[in-house]
Amino acid sequence: MAAITLTIDDKQVSAEDSQSVLSIAQEQGIAIPTLCHLEGVYDVGACRLCLVEVAGVNKLLPACTTKATEGMVVRTDTERLRKYRKITLELLFAERNHVCAICVANGHCELQTMAYNQGMDHVRYDYCFPKWDMDLTHERFGMDHNRCILCARCVRACWHIEGAGTKNVAGRGARSHIITDMFQPWGEAESCTSCGKCVMACPTGALFERGSTTGEMQRDRTTLEFIVTAREKKQWIA
Amino acid sequence: MDRLRVATIWFGGCSGCHMSFLDLDEFLIDLAAKIEIVFSPVVDTKEYPAAVDVCLIEGALCNEENVEWLKIIRERTRVLVAFGDCAVTGNVPTMRNALGLNNDVNVLDRAYRECADNNQGIPNEAGIVPTLLKRVIPLHEVVHVDLFLPGCPPPAGRIKSLLVQVLEGQSPVLEGANIKFG
Numbered sequence: 001m002a003a004i005t006l007t008i009d010d011k012q013v014s015a016e017d018s019q020s021v022l023s024i025a026q027e028q029g030i031a032i033p034t035l036c037h038l039e040g041v042y043d044v045g046a047c048r049l050c051l052v053e054v055a056g057v058n059k060l061l062p063a064c065t066t067k068a069t070e071g072m073v074v075r076t077d078t079e080r081l082r083k084y085r086k087i088t089l090e091l092l093f094a095e096r097n098h099v100c101a102i103c104v105a106n107g108h109c110e111l112q113t114m115a116y117n118q119g120m121d122h123v124r125y126d127y128c129f130p131k132w133d134m135d136l137t138h139e140r141f142g143m144d145h146n147r148c149i150l151c152a153r154c155v156r157a158c159w160h161i162e163g164a165g166t167k168n169v170a171g172r173g174a175r176s177h178i179i180t181d182m183f184q185p186w187g188e189a190e191s192c193t194s195c196g197k198c199v200m201a202c203p204t205g206a207l208f209e210r211g212s213t214t215g216e217m218q219r220d221r222t223t224l225e226f227i228v229t230a231r232e233k234k235q236w237i238a
Numbered sequence: 239m240d241r242l243r244v245a246t247i248w249f250g251g252c253s254g255c256h257m258s259f260l261d262l263d264e265f266l267i268d269l270a271a272k273i274e275i276v277f278s279p280v281v282d283t284k285e286y287p288a289a290v291d292v293c294l295i296e297g298a299l300c301n302e303e304n305v306e307w308l309k310i311i312r313e314r315t316r317v318l319v320a321f322g323d324c325a326v327t328g329n330v331p332t333m334r335n336a337l338g339l340n341n342d343v344n345v346l347d348r349a350y351r352e353c354a355d356n357n358q359g360i361p362n363e364a365g366i367v368p369t370l371l372k373r374v375i376p377l378h379e380v381v382h383v384d385l386f387l388p389g390c391p392p393p394a395g396r397i398k399s400l401l402v403q404v405l406e407g408q409s410p411v412l413e414g415a416n417i418k419f420g
Binding site: 093097099100101102115117121122126130131146 | 320327329333337373379388390417418419420
């Protein structure tokens with residue numbers, strides 16, 4: 001692996017040439033907002049929150065899936081980026097039925113926190129109000145599609161941390177949604193090990209432990225880190 | 239200096255935001271010296287007055303009467319504040335929107351026919367019972383809203399922060415957790 005030098009927000013930094021812009025920024029203590037990124041699983045660039053400006057490239061690029069190159073000049077916090085991040089968040093809120101006041105994750109939600117950190121005090125677009133159901137067939141966990149932002153963290157945690165491959169994305173466009181096994185009710189999905197890693201990975205209240213009520217659904221990410229550390233460092237430590 | 243002419247009203251809300259306003263406690267006494275409540279559910283004025291400085295509007299737009307009032311308020315008010323999540327996002331009242339195109343009929347059927355033990359029938363009196371909108375919407379889908387004060391309800395400290403800035407003649411800025419939904 002070769003070492004490269006690049007510039008992030010006027011700061012000269014060195015990194016390995018296989019690293020993503022996001023991981024380099026994080027090492028340097030430069031905060032780039034993310035929603036679909038989850039430590040321990042590969043990045044997919046689904047949420048578009050981590051968009052950055054790269055000199056010489058007209059379009060904005062997601063920091064999580066953009067590999068750093070020698071001499072790259074990156075800006076992570078400009079007026080244009082702030083504008084687009086806000087638009088992205090507003091569209092996420094408009095797409096499904098997010099009602100923070102009655103959500104299990106109220107106060108512990110990454111979408112909610114991201115919205116106020118990015119200065120979103122209202123949504124300028126018409127809300128879609130789609131009809132989505134809940135899956136309450138699993139004995140321990142529930143899924144509320146109304147609160148899903150399709151970040152696919154649950155899918156990646158299920159496939160690549162637990163290795164069960166129960167969760168998938170089905171459909172296209174606005175009708176994309178998370179399914180279990182071959183689009184069976186979660187409770188009948190035979191590949192599910194009921195490990196709960198998807199629930200711990202979810203940034204919103206879309207996946208939750210049954211029986212939790214407004215504001216009660218808090219995540220314990222150490223249940224994911226444990227396996228990831230074991231795999232990457234061969235150490236069985238929590 | 240003349241006291242600021244302040245109005246408050248609630249549309250499709252639970253009155254929780256108004257309760258949170260009352261949670262301002264002793265600050266209400268300071269406020270009384272600086273503002274005059276010219277229209278509100280807590281005073282007995284029937285008609286919305288002219289030349290109002292600030293109006294706090296709680297609740298989403300659920301029926302035709304809400305929309306008519308909102309238009310009158312916009313004409314006669316300098317600073318219009320969407321007061322709480324229902325006014326800002328639609329919040330809980332919008333949950334009927336996801337029930338489909340006939341949700342305005344279906345929710346009334348459910349409440350007044352299916353679940354009624356006595357006197358089954360949908361209340362209907364032209365000019366008295368307002369017609370429900372096809373879908374519940376936040377204020378800014380109909381009129382220009384000057385300030386957004388999210389929260390379900392907005393905590394008293396958040397309301398105070400906004401009012402203090404308005405009273406000092408600033409254009410209010412709420413940031414960070416002060417614009418948290420829910």
